[in-house]
Amino acid sequence: MSEEGVRLERIQKALARMGFGSRREIERLIGEQKIRLNGQLAKLGDHVKEGDKVNIGNRRAVISTDVGRIRVLLYNKPEGEICTQKDEEGRRTVFDSIGKLQTGRWIIVGRLDINSSGLLLFTNYGELANHLMHPSSEIEREYAVRVNGEVTDDIIKRLLKGVELEDGFLKFDSITDSGGQGANHWYNVILKEGKNREVRRLWQSQDVRVSRLIRVRYGNLSLPRTLKQGRKVELSLDEIKTLFAFVKLEWPESRDQAAMERSNKAKKLSIKNQVYGTGHKSKTSRAGAGHKHKAGLRKKPKSVQSKVKKKR
DSSP states (O other): OOTTSOOOEEHHHHHHHTTSOOHHHHHHHHHTTOEEETTEEOOTTOEEOTTOEEEETTEEEEOOSOOOOOOEEEEEEOTTOBSSSOOTTOOOBHHHHHOOOSSSOOEEESOOOTTOEEEEEEESOHHHHHHHHOGGGOOOEEEEEEEESOOOHHHHHHHHHOEEETTEEEOOSEEEEEEOSTTEEEEEEEESOOOTTHHHHHHHTTTOEEEEEEEEEETTEEOOTTOOTTOEEEOOHHHHHHHHHHTTOOOOHHHHHHHHHHHHHHHHHHHHHHHHOSHHHHHHHHHHHHHHHHHHOOOOOOOHHHHHHHHO
8 A cells, every 4th residue: 555545556466366367477478568557668566556557468458456256267178279378380279168258368277288188277367376376385286197108116106206307306296006907007196386297207207108197186176077078167156265265365355245236236126126016117018019010010002903993
């Protein structure tokens, strides 16, 4: 809060809250000089207040303290779809499947490569996306993995202890044998990081090839058994609040106030209809329709022959 009592907020936090991307994405766009604040290039240290005008690339926005309706989708990604907004090769993306929002945009939480399937999360609330993806949150990701090759006890121990790869020290937090026959065997693995192709690269470091990879859980959200590939389901308000509590993110009380106002408005309308009824509207509409119908009727024109007989 400023000295004058006006609420100020960092630009990346405000735009993330309004659904224009995660904080990281907004910070990247600021660094690329693609965001303007009140006509001037935005800087990372800039603060905004309600009513400020922002340009994000070709999009325009006015800073608002109202977060709008918070939404979260679960999507069962099939193999072959790309986790990006657009693909230069024209391949289908996950955003083609879930559709667009009228205001704001969907933010993807935790990507999967083209050959992987399973649970993807989408939200229009940037702060939630940031809490779900930030390494400090240590959110568990669980995968069902089918591997091809011999997996010994020593390999399991090394994968749990950790393996040094090109981008750092990686490991599984848990490995559970899920059965299988022959060379193909299923395991459920859990880790708390989301580095690129991390699950596949860990197995490959032990000369074991991954033939199937399915994400089955992200944090406290599991892939519903009834959710078919290529389909989505939206979380209820109570489920979203539970997710906020899970990631230790404060729920914006303004949403409860807005929901209460909508509920009260609906109740008042319902009471009004019960007291006065809705019949007068339907009668009016029917009378108007009948009048219009009558007005639209035209007398049948007389034939040329009848006109000639009348003159005679």
